[in-house]
Structure formats: structure tokens, C-alpha cells
Amino acid sequence: MRTRLLLGAVGVAVAAYGAWLLLQQDRADLVDTGVWLAGGVVLHDFVLVPLTLLLGLVLIRLLPAYLRAPVVGGLVVLGTVTLMAVPVLGGWGANADNPTILDRNYTAGWLVVAGVTILAVVLTIMLTLGGRSGGPGARRR
């Protein structure tokens, strides 16, 4: 318990230092920082997660049991990687003065990633089916 209290106190001090650094900004920048801090949580908790849960419910209804694990796994990989790639896919940082930034065809790149993911999912399904004697109709599990 003492370790935990000590850890907690250290954590509060470190975070407070960060907050103090933030407060050195002028008011407009501080407000903007606050909007971005809160905006991320709101978007995540009230848009992204509900959409993910909804998609999960739909998939459970639509997909036969033996397909669920590989399909959900593929969607987690593709979904999270796509979110990570939003700034390059949007290309808002592109700069006419500097052709060395955002200089790939990101749509094509994303399609390749999606294609490889689908291929991996299909292969996983085939390997699982091959490993089982009865195939999809057997309802062994």
C-alpha cells in the first residue's frame, strides 16, 4: 500500500508539472489545447466506441460462428491502422512548396493494406477449416 501511495504521489506531481507547463500558454492557445484534449475523448467515447460496438453486434448476427474470430481480427487490424493513417490519407499537410512530403499514393497504399488483410483473413479461415474435419456445416464446437 505504501508503494502505491508513493507511486500515486509521484504521478500527481509529474502530471501537475505538465499542467503547469500548459498554463504558461496564452489564453487562446490554452482554450484550443482544451478543445483538443476534450475533443479526442468525446470523439472516442461517444462516436468511435459506439460505432465499434454497433458493428460488433451486426457482425455477430450476420457471421456464422466459425468466421467471427478471423473477420473481427482482420477488422481490428485494418480499422486501427486506418485511424492511424488518417493524416496521410487526408493529406492536409501537403505543401506545394515541398514535394518531398506526403509524396506517395496513399489511397493505393491503403487498398493494398486492405487487400493483404483480407487475404490473411481468408487464409486463416481456410487453415482453420482444413484443421477441422467437418468444415462449416459440421458444427463441432
Next chain:
Amino acid sequence: MTALKTPPIPEQRDFPSRLHHPRVAARVGAWLGICFLVAFATGLISHLAQQPDSWLPSRPVWGYRLTQGVHVAAGTACVPLLLVKLWTVYPRFWIRPPRPSRELLLHVAERTSVGVLVAAAIFQLATGLANVTTWYPWSFSFRSTHFAVAWVVIGALVVHIAVKLPVVREALTGPVDQDEPPGDGLSRRGLVRTAGIASAVAVLLTVGGTVPWLRKVSVLSARSGDGPQDLPINKSARAAGVTASATDPAYRLEVVHGATSISLTRGDLLAMPQTAAGLPIACVEGWSAHGDWSGVRLRDLLDLVGAPRGSAVTVSSLQEQGAFRMTHLPAQFADDELTLLALGLGGEALSIDHGYPARLIAPNRPGVLQTKWVSRLEVEA
């Protein structure tokens, strides 16, 4: 007729998936914590390297290239881990607060610390990823704000670990699938593995901007690695407004030490002993590339004006504005035999976007401080 009923507020039990479990959260959380700590440590190095009076050594030459590449890769790896981790614990968001008492206070304190952690973590990843593409859809300064919020994340993370220590200990003893109810679909082990795979894929798809042999694989990297003389740039001569002054035949490099000063043309510089150095350009945005530079050793120029060893130098650019128009070069870099006033790159004259007529290139330095279009070197008293 009855009025439309508002849907009930969900509760934790409304999320029945067996994947919402501490055994998953603790494992994904451990990896996430490690990645955040690595990003924090390398971020501190980058912050220090950008301080005018940085005491970081000038060796190894690839030091900043490595730490900043790792910084951006670790942050990128966090994205899938954070999303999976937050999904796993999401039902806890709907836990009803306990009856007013000491527990309520503790509950509010814990929820606040988690709220701060989540907000700061999402903020760091979102702003960092945008910065990699030089996209700034906000008014605050990226560098100082990303630095400040980093402390908030790490502080809140330490608090979170302190609060959850018993749960984490319990969850990490024994296998992830201990007491896992049977069912179809992804298993707990499957979800943890998937998070790890997604994280590795995210890194693989972006790290080519700093690991040349992965360029072809990294289809989502903000830089292909191409550029004038096979090296990307961050600011073009046109954007810096130096196209005319950099090509003006009247260009002179001023080297100043107290009352002593000399003025050199590019021809004078080329007539001095030339040194070759293979040094990386490593940018704060996480991209880096190796260049084969040639030019005059900075120390040789300082010798011309009789500057003693151990002198720091102010390097000024032809650029008339911009935060990095003037940089302060600490003595350990000024004295390094690999620090050059570069005139050539890859066996050719330096291209204008790489800083023609002359640029600074020093080992183990952030790219923003490798001043281009150098017009003046002033030895500091």
C-alpha cells in the same frame, strides 16, 4: 398513448463480451505503457537536443536519428494498443458511482485520473501523427504543448498504475484465458495477439521514412524518402524566401570572432581543404536519411578567426524570418571534426533546397538545427 421512452443508460453488465476482462486489459495495457514510456524518454532527448544550450554529445552520429525514429515508431505503435485497451475497459465507463461516502470520493478521484490519462493519451497520438505530416490544425505551438501534455500522460499513467496495481498483479498471474467462458468468436488470447499484430503492422507501414530498406513496405509513411539529391527536405528555398539571395554572386560568408572578421565567397570556401562526412539528416517529424556531404570543416573556419576550442557559435541563415533563422551551435558540435559547412551533397554541388551555397551539417543533431543557406558564423564570447 405513452410518450417515447428515453433509452436506458447502459450499465457495465450490458456489455457481455468475455473480452472486456482485466486479463486482456492488463496485457494490452502493459505493452501500451511500455510504448508510452519509450516515446516519453526519446521525446525528452529530442526536447533536450533542441535546447540552445544542449549538453548532449555530438556522438554517436546516428544518435538523434535513432531516438527520434524510435519516438515516432513507439507513438505509432500506441495507436492500435490504445484503441483496443480502451475498448476492453469501455464498460467501466458506465459504472454507477457508489453511494455518497468515502468510496464516492475515491471513485471520483479515480475516474478523474483515468479521464485525464485518456484525454492526454489521445491528444499526444493525434497531435504527433498530424505533426509527422506537417499538418497543424490548431493554434497552439506543437512542440511546447506536445512536451507539456507528455508530462501529464506519464503522471496520469503512474497514478493509474498505482490505483490498479492489485488488479494488474492478479490479472497477470496465470494465463490470459484462465476462467475464460467458452464461446465463439475472438478469444482473449486472440484479441491480445490481434492488438500486437495491428501495432506491429502500423509501425511497419510507416517506419520506412527512417529505415530505408523498408521504404517499399511502408506505403503509409509520410515520406517516400525521395527528394532533391535523393534526400527529402522540410523547407524549400522558395518557402524560405532565399531563392534570390542564395544565388546572388555577391554572396559572402561572414565569419566573426570579436573584432576579427573575414568574408568568404563560395569559391574561397571551395579552395579550402575539403572534408567528406557521411551524416544523417534526422528530422523531429521522425523521418531521416543518410547524406554524403562534402565541405569545409567548421573548426577550420573558426581557426581562421582565431577562435579558441570550446567556443559556441551562432549560425545565421540568409532566411529573413522563421524560428530557425538563427541557431546556437554548442561547443561540442562546433569542435567535432565531422561538423561541416557543407558545399556539396552526393558528389554534386549542394542543391538550393538543401541549402546552397553552404549549410551546416553536424552529427547527432535534429534536422531543424542544421541551418541551411548559411550567411554568418559568429563565435560567441
